[in-house]
Amino acid sequence: MDFPFDAPTHCAPWVNTPIDTSEPSIARVYDAVLGGKDNFAADREVALKFLEVPGAQVTPFDNRRWLKRVTQWLVGQARIRQIIDLGSGLPTTSSIHEFAGQVADDVRVVYVDNDPSVLAHGRALLATSDNTTVVTGDVCDTDALLTDPDLLNLIDVERPFAVLLASVLHHLPDGEDQRVAAHLRAHLRPGCYLAIANFHNPGPSDPRARAIESALVDGGLGSGWVRPWPQHRMYFGDLDLVPPGLCPVNEWRPDNETPDSSPVHHLYIGGVGYRPEAGLDYS
Ligand SMILES: C[S@@+](CC[C@H](N)C(=O)[O-])C[C@H]1O[C@@H](n2cnc3c(N)ncnc32)[C@H](O)[C@@H]1O
Numbered sequence: 669m670d671f672p673f674d675a676p677t678h679c680a681p682w683v684n685t686p687i688d689t690s691e692p693s694i695a696r697v698y699d700a701v702l703g704g705k706d707n708f709a710a711d712r713e714v715a716l717k718f719l720e721v722p723g724a725q726v727t728p729f730d731n732r733r734w735l736k737r738v739t740q741w742l743v744g745q746a747r748i749r750q751i752i753d754l755g756s757g758l759p760t761t762s763s764i765h766e767f768a769g770q771v772a773d774d775v776r777v778v779y780v781d782n783d784p785s786v787l788a789h790g791r792a793l794l795a796t797s798d799n800t801t802v803v804t805g806d807v808c809d810t811d812a813l814l815t816d817p818d819l820l821n822l823i824d825v826e827r828p829f830a831v832l833l834a835s836v837l838h839h840l841p842d843g844e845d846q847r848v849a850a851h852l853r854a855h856l857r858p859g860c861y862l863a864i865a866n867f868h869n870p871g872p873s874d875p876r877a878r879a880i881e882s883a884l885v886d887g888g889l890g891s892g893w894v895r896p897w898p899q900h901r902m903y904f905g906d907l908d909l910v911p912p913g914l915c916p917v918n919e920w921r922p923d924n925e926t927p928d929s930s931p932v933h934h935l936y937i938g939g940v941g942y943r944p945e946a947g948l949d950y951s
Pocket of ligand 1: 694695698731732735754755756757760778781782783786805806807808833834835836839
């Protein structure tokens, strides 16, 4: 198969990595900004720098609400019954299988993360159902990920499935983000979906975007880049976009839980791409 990008390069091996609480981790900093308890001083130090940017504290909550609406649209409207949540994070708030379960009780969900804290917490919380599992995996190694025996126990990749990739690509360096998105797209057969959301840099009109980036990248985490609109659009490549397309997450099929005005809503954008299947109505 020909990819428009080179094979992934930068991701270091993570298997059996011990939990290091002296350094901030992406999953635990995110847990801290969402008000969770699974974080340590090093994580809270970065979280505080992020929260000092005016309005920034809203974006993780906007993201979680978007994930709920996307999941419930995928299950309710698109009839998806298999979901792979890549870079799932700690189960700080309600998880994807809970969102899905409010719509249908036969949805299988595989959570994937490369942070050992996520595996530890996830196994404890999610091992309660035959329809969910947690897999350690690196989004940069898509081929290994999508052939993982534990993932394949729940997901039949010959049938339609959805991939969620929220707040993950902005933690990959320039180039690696596009490579990962391209490799994922190549694995999507007709009827599959790819939902992506990330920090957005609208340019000099809103310096808070760069302030968020600086708080995360220079504040100790080393990643958390904000990118302009065209780079986000490229993530979806040749996929079609579910209406309303790529937009601030609060404008994506809002419901009565979605804030109708937010001073920062253009700093966080997302969309849902799909490979069309003949005879289906995607409106
Ligand atoms: C900011 S959290 C987002 C969690 C969840 N997706 C959400 O949007 O609410 C990003 C997650 O991606 C994970 N992550 C970052 N790089 C990754 C990689 N290369 N492979 C797998 N997971 C990764 C982190 O460990 C973290 O749990």
